[in-house]
Amino acid sequence: MEEENETFLPLQHLRLEDENNDQDQEDGSSSPDIRNEEDELNDEHEEENSKISRVKEIHEITGYEFHDPNLLQQAFTHHSYKEGICPSFERLAFVGDAVLDLFFATDHYSLYPDLDPGKLTRLRAANVDTEKLARVALKHHLHTLLRHDMFLLAAQIEEFEKAVNEYPVHSSGLIDAPKVLADIVESLVGAIYIDSDSSMDTTCKIVKNLLEPIISPASLPTQPVTLLYEICQREKLTLKMRDTWKETGEIEFLIVKEEQEELAVVNNVGRAKYSGKKVIAKNRAALNAYSQIIQMLNHQS
Template identity: 60%
Template sequence: MDHQLDPCLRLQELGIEHHGEEEIAEKSSSWDNLVEEIKGIIGYEFRNPSLLRQAFTHYSYLDQDKTSTASYERLEYMGDAVLGFFMAKEHFAMYPDLAPGQLTKLRAANVDNEKLARVAMKYRLHTFLRHKKPLLGGQIKEFEEAIVEYPVHSSGLVDAPKTLADIVESLVGAVYVDSNSMDTTCKIIRNLLQPMITPSTLHTHPVTMLYEICHKNKVKLESRDLWKETGEIEFIVDDEFVGRAKYRAKRVVANNRAANEAYHKILRKLRLQTTRDDHH
């Protein structure tokens, strides 16, 4: 498989702009070369190019192009199932001593929206997407900036556009349908999803970490929900402010970021206290 070629360079050679998602959909040259472009990314050449076109067609585009009769949704459904099976099979073989609960968490992290959206961005798969979603370009740009701040899987600290994850699932589904081979599809998934999350790199959810450290140290934890008014969530421990985050787009992301800040502030305070105790 050719994983050395930079997808961004290939797109530039075609004259495709870095963030022009809707404009890209209109460039026939990119569609004429779609099979070759995807082959360069995943190392597989489609026998039925119409499957590939379907895999990159959002339902919002169907009204625009009367020649397209199907969106990626059915292929996404298939890809979701194949990805889940692949991860279960892979982890069952790789980690014979891992309990079912941990296997479930590991599988979920490797196929969640954030992980798959990161894959889509890594290979610029969104630049092939045909859609008529006016807000998607801005959401993708925001996500691209967020993953610079959070370079590894963050367990809820970034807002991953679901559409990015969808097209990874639909591409996997298209490969499976086209090849009619689970072995072929699994080889592609294994390469596409690198680096995979392992037990040692699996992060605990920030809210879970916060509650656990407060429970362990017998401190009172309170939250202040100002999200509807200001987009902010705050955490207070023993009447002392410890964490705040603002994210107007989604309450859950604001909550996770505030919890993450609070956890690390408590951790630093406990370490400082331990250091002082050691010196007395």
Template identity: 55%
Template sequence: MSLRINGYWKKLLHIVRIKTTSAFPTNVWSMSVMPVLNLLFTKNHYFLYPDFPPGPLTRLRAVNVDTEKLARVAIKHDLHRYLRHKKPLLGEQIREFRLGILEYPLHSNGLIDAPKDLADIVESTIGAVFIDSHSSMDTVWEVFKNLLEPVIRPETIKKHPMTELCEICQKNNFNLKFIDLWKESMAIEVLIDDRLVGRGIYGHKKEIAQNRAAKNALENIGRILGDKDNVQVQDVDVSTN
């Protein structure tokens, strides 16, 4: 079985081996691939944005190589078709993710659940090319730079909802609290100055419920800034629990 990547033919032995052999140390594989990706984007960004301070460059690199971004690459290029697994819920998780990226075409910043298995496929493919090219960073970048498009750039990157909410509350001296109801109702609520202003629900991961609650609070926080006595809460989409 082989896969054509930008005219670069490679066997998918590494992918099949990783995803079908439980004894294979996948965490070790990921640890060896992620430094390659980080270095490639660091080098690329250094030359593209020479005047950028380290902080924004770090954020830009991180969002281009995180689980959601790599999972999107797998879906875009149908690499998930090569995934062999015995996980009964994974098919539904992939379907949910494919619907989610329609709402957030570039990146959701933690609002949708990206299956780690999808990112693993991309990492495995990158690792296979890295090994077969005798550890050539230039070859890996040449093969994958187009496949990783659309790359998130300074003009398209958005703040994480948790980061944005915390910054606004700090700037305005608002008292921010998160109420953890996840075990009882899969919900996280946001209180600002003891007023309920946001709520998010997601059953599979508490972190995503919290991110959705933060986003919901951001949608309502303008009412607080304008009139603290007239705050209404609009729930985020909770059709997927």
């Protein structure tokens, strides 16, 4: 019968391991579990400071003081932020979207008794569309309170700011507004509604001030493409759109006339280039064309 070989560590080696462990404790080195606990405590401390600061800033903007700071924290947390720290704003934005629709529907119904449902719908839509709400977020610097990990957002907001300076009034399709800016306005409204025990009176007072200037029937913009086709129809001008957006990012509008059963270009009246979205390029080209036709008509008269 073969003897089993057993391996024994020398006593000196065991003593050396004990000494090393004691030395780690003296040096203040932490185990992974201790480090994780420290990270969690730091996150909790950062979270609490963030709540206090955000409550103060929103109170200054809206005049409303939150009873539940956690709701406000959630209203400014994007789903890209640290997982598990706080729920994201999607559910509150869902509520805020419904609250805004109801507010404008009832408010416009009372203010404009002569408007038919179609015009009331267009008026409400203009006051709650992405561009309008994104302008509100930018005006009140709400984007600076948003917690996120979106790498491209800063550049998108910078581009949006430039576009707002170029088109200071609601443009109805000339600006590519970051949707997340509109989302945080909706989530803030939703948070106020929930925090105020579902009080429409409280929420509506804040919404009226927050969303100023509110678009009225007099200031309701018409889409540039609609303006262009209306004036061409009225002046009996034949309009053609040249679409090279996929290749160049450009949309071009031309005035044409029939010559020997063919269309001949009379005037290139509008062009715009915007590679981000085709609809933006089309609207900008239409506005440019509309302006050129107005100048042309004024020159002829």
